[in-house]
Amino acid sequence: MNTRVLVILGHPSNQSFCAALASTYVATARARGQDVQVLELGALNFDPVLRNGYQPEQVLEPDLLHAQGLIQWAEHLVFVFPIWWGGIPALLKGFLDRVLLPGFAFKYRSHSPFPEQLLKGRSADLLVCMDTPPWYYRWVYRMPGLHQMRRTTLGFCGIRPQKTLTFGPIISSSAAQRDTWLRRARTLASAR
Numbered sequence: 001m002n003t004r005v006l007v008i009l010g011h012p013s014n015q016s017f018c019a020a021l022a023s024t025y026v027a028t029a030r031a032r033g034q035d036v037q038v039l040e041l042g043a044l045n046f047d048p049v050l051r052n053g054y055q056p057e058q059v060l061e062p063d064l065l066h067a068q069g070l071i072q073w074a075e076h077l078v079f080v081f082p083i084w085w086g087g088i089p090a091l092l093k094g095f096l097d098r099v100l101l102p103g104f105a106f107k108y109r110s111h112s113p114f115p116e117q118l119l120k121g122r123s124a125d126l127l128v129c130m131d132t133p134p135w136y137y138r139w140v141y142r143m144p145g146l147h148q149m150r151r152t153t154l155g156f157c158g159i160r161p162q163k164t165l166t167f168g169p170i171i172s173s174s175a176a177q178r179d180t181w182l183r184r185a186r187t188l189a190s191a192r
Contacts, residue, residue, distance in 0.1 A: 002033055002034055002035050003034050003035070003075050003076050003192055004034075004035045004037075004073055004074050004075045004076070005029055005034050005035065005036045005037070005074065005075070005076045005077075005078060005192065006036075006037050006038075006039065006070050006071065006073070006074035006076070006077045006078070007022050007025060007026050007029075007036060007037070007038045007039070007077075007078045007080065008038075008039045008041065008077060008078065008079050008080070008092075008095075009022045009038070009039065009040045009041060009042070009080050009081075010041055010079055010080060010081030010082075010088065010089055010091065010092035010095070011041075011042070011080070011081055011082055011089065011091075011129075012041065012042035012089065012091050013042060014040055014042060014043070016082070016129075017129055017167070017170050017178065017181075018080050018081060018082055018127075018129050019040075019080075020178075020182065021080050021127050021129070021167070021181070021182065021185045022038070022040075022078075022080040022127070024182045024185045024186055024189075025078055025080070025127065025185045025186075025188065025189045026038055026189075028185070028186045028189035028190055029189040029192060032189070032190060032192070034189075034192060037070050037073070037074070039067055039070060041091050041092060041095050042091065044063040044064070044067070044095075045061060045062075045063050046060075046061040046063050046064050046094075046095070046098060047061070047094075047098070048090065048091055048093075048094020048095060048097070048098065049094060049097075050094075050097040050098055054101070054102055058098070060098065060099075064095075064098055064099055067095070067099050068099055068104055071099065071119070071122075074122060075121070075122060075123070076122065076123050076124065076125070076192065077122060077123070077124040077125075077154075077159065078124065078125045078126075078127065079092075079124060079125075079126050079127070079149065080126075080127040080128075081126075081127075081128060081129070082128070082129045082130060082170075083128060083129070083130040083132065083137065083145045086137075086141055086144050086145060087144055087145040087148060088145050088148060088149060096153055100153070100157055102115075103118075104118065105118055105119050105156075105157040106118055106119075106156060106157050106158075115156070117156070117157055117158025118157065118158065119157040119158045119159050120158035120159075121158070122158070122159045122160070123159065123160045123161070123162050124154050124159050124160070124161050124162065125161075125162050125163045125164070125165070125188060126146065126149060126150070126161065126163070126164040126165070127165050127167070127185060127188075128145075128146065128164065128165065128166045128167065129166075129167045129168060129170050130166065130167070130168040130169065130170065131168060131169045131170055131171040131172075132168060132169060133168060133169055134166035134167070134168050137166070137168075138166075146164060146166075149161075150164065163188055165184055165185070165188060167181045167184075
C-alpha cells in the first residue's frame with residue numbers, strides 16, 4: 001500500500017547534512033513505491049514572520065498555499081532539521097507560524113481551552129541533527145526543540161509523532177559515522 005509522504009527540509013541549505021538525510025529518505029521511500037513530495041524551506045519565497053498574530057489575517061504567499069495543500073495531501077510527514085540554540089531553526093519556526101493557522105491546522109472552540117485538531121489522521125517522523133551529543137541534549141537540556149515539535153506543534157494540530165532519530169555531534173563526525181546515520185534514515189524510510 002502506497003503512503004503519501006511529505007518530506008520537509010527545515011535547514012536553509014540544501015548542502016547540509018540535513019539535506020543529505022532528507023534526500024536519502026526520499027530516494028529510499030520512492031524506491032519502495034511511496035508517493036513522496038518534498039518541501040525545501042530554504043527554496044521557498046515567504047515572509048517567515050507572523051506580523052500581527054492571527055488578526056488581521058496575513059495573506060499567504062503562493063509557496064505557503066502550496067505547502068498547505070501538500071500538508072493536507074500527506075498521510076505522513078517527515079521533518080528534517082537541525083537543533084540550533086536548543087530549538088528549531090528560525091526558518092522552520094517561521095514556516096510553522098505562517099502555515100499552521102486557525103481554520104487550517106486547528107480551530108478554537110468556545111468554552112474549551114483545547115482546540116479541535118484539524119490535521120488528525122496524519123503521522124510524522126523527525127530526523128534531527130545537532131552538534132551537541134544527543135545524550136546530553138536529552139538528559140541535560142531535556143530536549144526543548146523536540147518537545148516543541150512533537151507535543152506543542154504537531155500534537156496540538158492532531159499530527160501523531162512516531163519516530164524521532166537524532167544525529168550528532170555533526171561537527172566532529174567522521175565520514176563513517178555519517179554513512180551510519182544515512183543508513184538509519186534509509187532503514188526508517190524502508191519501514192514505512
